[in-house]
Amino acid sequence: MVSMRLHSDRSEKREPLPEVREAGLFVIAAFEFQKRDERTTRKDHELGAVVAASLIGEEGALVAKALCRKLMVATKSHHISGHDYNDLVKGLLKVQPFVTLDEMFSGDPESQRASVWFFNDLLRFHKDVLAVLEDETVISWCDRDPSVRYPLAASVALLFKRPKDGAPHEWTPLAKQLLEKAPEPRLVLTEIVNRLRPSSWSGSLASKLEGRLKLLDSLRGAGNPALEEPLEAAKKSLRARIDAERRSEQEEDRERNNRFE
Numbered sequence: 001m002v003s004m005r006l007h008s009d010r011s012e013k014r015e016p017l018p019e020v021r022e023a024g025l026f027v028i029a030a031f032e033f034q035k036r037d038e039r040t041t042r043k044d045h046e047l048g049a050v051v052a053a054s055l056i057g058e059e060g061a062l063v064a065k066a067l068c069r070k071l072m073v074a075t076k077s078h079h080i081s082g083h084d085y086n087d088l089v090k091g092l093l094k095v096q097p098f099v100t101l102d103e104m105f106s107g108d109p110e111s112q113r114a115s116v117w118f119f120n121d122l123l124r125f126h127k128d129v130l131a132v133l134e135d136e137t138v139i140s141w142c143d144r145d146p147s148v149r150y151p152l153a154a155s156v157a158l159l160f161k162r163p164k165d166g167a168p169h170e171w172t173p174l175a176k177q178l179l180e181k182a183p184e185p186r187l188v189l190t191e192i193v194n195r196l197r198p199s200s201w202s203g204s205l206a207s208k209l210e211g212r213l214k215l216l217d218s219l220r221g222a223g224n225p226a227l228e229e230p231l232e233a234a235k236k237s238l239r240a241r242i243d244a245e246r247r248s249e250q251e252e253d254r255e256r257n258n259r260f261e
Contacts, residue, residue, distance in 0.1 A: 002027055003046035006053050016053055024054030029063045033074035040084050048087030055095050064096040068103035072111075075118055082121035089122070089129045097133055101141050105152055112152065119156035124199055128158045135174045139181060150182035154191035160215055169215055179224070186230055193234045206245040213238050 002024045006016055028051060055064045071088070074080045082089075092100040104115045122129055130138065138157065142149040159175040162168070175192065182188045196212040198205070216235050219227075 002054075003049050006049050021054045021056070024050040025060065025063060028054060028067060031067070031070075033070055033080055035079045036081070036084055040080070044085045044087045047085070048089075048091035051088060051091035052094050055092070061096055061099045064092055064099050065103045068092065068100055072104070072114060072118070076114055082118040083125035083127055086122055086125075086127040086129050090132050093129060093132050097137055098141055105149070116152070116155045120199075123156075123158065130157055135177060138174060139177055142178070142181070146181075146183045150178055150184070151187040151191050154178050154182075154188045155195070159192060159195055169211060171215065171218065179219075179227070185224055185227055189227055189230055189234070193238075196238070204245075204249055206242050206249055209238060209242045209245060213242065 002020060005020050006024070028047070031047070051064075051067070054060065055067075071080075071085065075082060089100075104118070105112055119130070138153055142153050154175075157174055157178070158172055160169045160171050163170055178188050179185050179192070193216075196215065198208055198212075201208045213235060216231065216238065219231060
């Protein structure tokens with residue numbers, strides 16, 4: 001009901017009444033995640049709209065923190081997947097960016113790895129929820145605990161993309177900022193290199209990896225001499241993998257051709 005009222009307000013280009021925001025706050029505070037069903041996609045869309053409209057100010061921050069905890073508990077128990085609730089996460093990041101990032105990446109290293117997996121699961125389904133944030137917001141969040149947060153940001157942010165269909169991948173401006181501003185850029189570079197490994201592909205993996213190698217070539221140490229050595233080592237390792245994959249693909253082609261002779 002709250003979502004429908006908010007949709008009506010948007011259609012009429014009017015601000016939601018305080019009572020509507022208060023009702024949304026109450027609904028979100030009481031919300032509990034259930035196992036995925038046929039209503040999950042619609043529920044996600046509705047929750048995202050209510051969160052973005054209602055979780056404002058200090059009271060909204062408290063509810064946002066609690067909701068983030070519930071979300072991660074439900075994900076760890078495998079009741080839901082990260083990509084089930086991309087609209088909800090977008091809503092949280094829009095209205096309470098620092099609170100959401102703080103809560104999602106708090107805790108011990110194991111909890112942080114779970115959050116990294118959560119955001120990467122969204123990316124695997126082409127849902128870049130962090131795109132709702134300005135790069136300056138991400139950098140500002142990192143600067144509050146730079147030694148920990150810059151590598152974390154590099155492990156979840158969209159680092160490269162195609163400017164248009166069919167074009168080669170290019171680094172995002174944020175990827176270069178993370179390298180340039182991090183107090184320990186080698187850690188950020190390590191995360192960037194790890195992110196170059198495709199989680200899925202069609203066709204030749206060797207060709208896919210060659211595209212990733214071109215990306216590494218274009219970094220050129222990001223203007224930091226301290227990165228030249230680890231960058232060259234990463235490129236050497238990637239070239240070796242490309243060669244191994246190419247040999248494996250050629251051997252598979254020979255075996256396939258022999259079967260049809």
